[in-house]
Amino acid sequence: MTNTYQHQQHAQRPDKRNRARMLISCPDRPGIVAAVSHFLYEHGANIVQSDQYSMDPGGGMFFIRFEFDLNDLDKELPVLQEDFSRVADRFDMKWHTFRDSRKKRLAVFVSKEDHCLLELLWQWQAGDLDADIAMVISNHPDMRGLVESFGIPYHHIPVTADTKAEAEKQQLEAVADKADLIVLARYMQIISPKFIEQFPNRIINIHHSFLPAFVGGKPYSQAYERGVKIIGATAHYVTEELDGGPIIEQDVQRVSHRDNVEDLKRIGRTIERVVLARAVKWHIEDRVLVHKNKTVVFN
Numbered sequence: 684m685t686n687t688y689q690h691q692q693h694a695q696r697p698d699k700r701n702r703a704r705m706l707i708s709c710p711d712r713p714g715i716v717a718a719v720s721h722f723l724y725e726h727g728a729n730i731v732q733s734d735q736y737s738m739d740p741g742g743g744m745f746f747i748r749f750e751f752d753l754n755d756l757d758k759e760l761p762v763l764q765e766d767f768s769r770v771a772d773r774f775d776m777k778w779h780t781f782r783d784s785r786k787k788r789l790a791v792f793v794s795k796e797d798h799c800l801l802e803l804l805w806q807w808q809a810g811d812l813d814a815d816i817a818m819v820i821s822n823h824p825d826m827r828g829l830v831e832s833f834g835i836p837y838h839h840i841p842v843t844a845d846t847k848a849e850a851e852k853q854q855l856e857a858v859a860d861k862a863d864l865i866v867l868a869r870y871m872q873i874i875s876p877k878f879i880e881q882f883p884n885r886i887i888n889i890h891h892s893f894l895p896a897f898v899g900g901k902p903y904s905q906a907y908e909r910g911v912k913i914i915g916a917t918a919h920y921v922t923e924e925l926d927g928g929p930i931i932e933q934d935v936q937r938v939s940h941r942d943n944v945e946d947l948k949r950i951g952r953t954i955e956r957v958v959l960a961r962a963v964k965w966h967i968e969d970r971v972l973v974h975k976n977k978t979v980v981f982n
């Protein structure tokens with residue numbers, strides 16, 4: 684099928700070949716920001732953005748996000764990483780560095796609802812999603828035409844209760860070393876612990892309720908029966924606990940007694956799309972840190 688959409692770069696990306704990001708989590712104590720910023724200065728890095736948060740100052744955790752420019756990044760970043768391990772050991776840090784120029788690769792999983800998938804495809808096609816959509820995987824054939832019209836590979840891998848393990852094996856083979864982030868865009872299959880452990884805090888799901896309300900299936904029907912005046916959507920990392928993973932983003936919309944279940948679904952679809960897109964954007968920009976079952980989002 685010819686690619687009727689050309690992936691366009693409406694949003695001109697500034698030259699960020701020498702831009703890197705550093706995420707740090709460690710026990711809170713005085714001197715952390717000074718030590719890290721001095722280290723970066725000594726290595727010739729120019730800090731262009733920094734953000735930090737102290738959870739329970741003095742006795743809890745400390746979180747930092749730096750963006751910095753470093754000339755000849757390809758050569759100098761490995762040197763910086765090697766030297767930083769001494770600072771990290773001193774403060775008992777968990778840390779990661781990322782290159783701005785290395786776009787993350789998404790594998791989007793979908794079932795039969797297209798709105799969240801379309802939002803990601805539209806943003807990608809407009810150049811507003813700074814990542815590559817490497818593939819779409821579905822347990823149904825319905826979205827093949829839509830996805831392939833964007834020039835994106837489509838893997839139809841049917842799933843039944845009896846074939847779930849084999850299906851996940853095929854899914855893992857399809858995404859192996861081709862995806863950095865899995866996005867469940869209203870994918871209606873429970874992901875196994877074995878799959879999750881391959882992608883710790885790298886599977887984002889959109890749940891169609893304002894969690895922790897209405898976990899599990901048919902949340903809009905649950906909301907209608909409860910007579911709620913607000914509905915919402917929640918993007919979270921996937922864990923073994925269904926809809927219980929670290930929340931990345933949520934949003935809500937008022938509803939009333941005049942809205943039936945179909946109205947709630949219609950109103951909810953817009954919230955789901957926006958909330959998922961925000962969460963994916965913040966993840967690909969390395970703005971999300973996870974501690975225990977909560978997130979710190981430097982947005």
Ligand SMILES: Nc1nc2c(c(=O)[nH]1)N[C@@H](CN(C=O)c1ccc(C(=O)N[C@@H](CCC(=O)O)C(=O)O)cc1)CN2
Nearest residue numbers: 871872873874888889890899921922923924925926927
């Ligand atoms: N391990 C996890 N897997 C998934 C999560 C999660 O948090 N942890 N979120 C769900 C999404 N979801 C609600 O948002 C959801 C999807 C599917 C089901 C479910 O009961 N699925 C059945 C099959 C249903 C069908 O075939 O139509 C099943 O998997 O047996 C509940 C909630 C995504 N996965």
